[in-house]
Amino acid sequence: MARVLINFAHPALEKSRVHKQLLATIRGIKGITINDLYEWYPDLDIDVAREQQLLEKHDIILLQHPFYWYSAPAIIKQWLDLVLEHGWAYGHTGKALQGKYFGNVISAGSSERNYQPEGIHQYPVHQFLLPYSQTAALCNMQYAAPYVIYGVHRMDIEDIRTAAEQYRHMLELLRDDKIDPAALPRLTYMNEALQLPSQTRSI
Numbered sequence: 001m002a003r004v005l006i007n008f009a010h011p012a013l014e015k016s017r018v019h020k021q022l023l024a025t026i027r028g029i030k031g032i033t034i035n036d037l038y039e040w041y042p043d044l045d046i047d048v049a050r051e052q053q054l055l056e057k058h059d060i061i062l063l064q065h066p067f068y069w070y071s072a073p074a075i076i077k078q079w080l081d082l083v084l085e086h087g088w089a090y091g092h093t094g095k096a097l098q099g100k101y102f103g104n105v106i107s108a109g110s111s112e113r114n115y116q117p118e119g120i121h122q123y124p125v126h127q128f129l130l131p132y133s134q135t136a137a138l139c140n141m142q143y144a145a146p147y148v149i150y151g152v153h154r155m156d157i158e159d160i161r162t163a164a165e166q167y168r169h170m171l172e173l174l175r176d177d178k179i180d181p182a183a184l185p186r187l188t189y190m191n192e193a194l195q196l197p198s199q200t201r202s203i
């Protein structure tokens with residue numbers, strides 16, 4: 001079984017429609033660790049040792065968050081700045097994360113159409129996520145294609161429930177080694193892993 005860690009960040013979960021539902025749907029799945037960063041560290045005072053231990057115990061690390069200003073809520077940056085230490089995560093002796101998989105799971109208010117050259121955001125989300133993929137590379141991790149739920153402003157509660165069930169299904173397949181994580185960096189979106197041939201779900 002793959003050990004999956006979800007580092008979750010939402011600064012106002014009480015107002016959330018999407019992540020509240022995603023979280024409710026995936027909470028308690030065996031073998032998946034949910035680490036709610038704002039719940040643990042409301043003052044952004046991150047326990048680096050605890051976070052590093054969590055990373056060491058998992059194979060696939062996902063950052064789950066709403067897309068905010070083409071990036072992530074502030075605690076994700078704080079987490080990266082403090083936890084990925086030189087000599088531990090990167091540098092000559094920094095091999096703690098070697099061979100792990102790292103990826104973003106995001107919800108975006110806008111549709112995919114708006115993340116194209118003629119759209120209001122002009123660039124694909126992949127370009128906005130470059131700091132994460134390069135961070136993964138520097139830390140000797142493989143960057144998985146992002147899992148993206150687009151157009152959430154136009155989704156009703158039924159749409160959100162369906163999206164949450166799909167996400168849960170994908171996580172279970174990952175956990176059960178029914179998706180080969182080595183396939184994830186080669187996809188455009190991690191969402192496509194659900195469509196890969198069953199049995200191996202690798203490409």
Ligand SMILES: Cc1cc2nc3c(=O)[nH]c(=O)nc-3n(C[C@H](O)[C@H](O)[C@H](O)COP(=O)(O)O)c2cc1C
Pocket residue numbers: 010015016017018019020066067068069070071107108109110111152
């Ligand atoms: C501060 C802020 C910044 C946002 N920036 C973006 C953005 O850059 N691109 C986008 O598509 N949506 C953006 N949104 C919309 C959020 O992504 C959307 O509200 C969120 O994914 C919904 O999830 P929730 O219901 O769990 O809060 C932003 C929303 C807020 C509050």
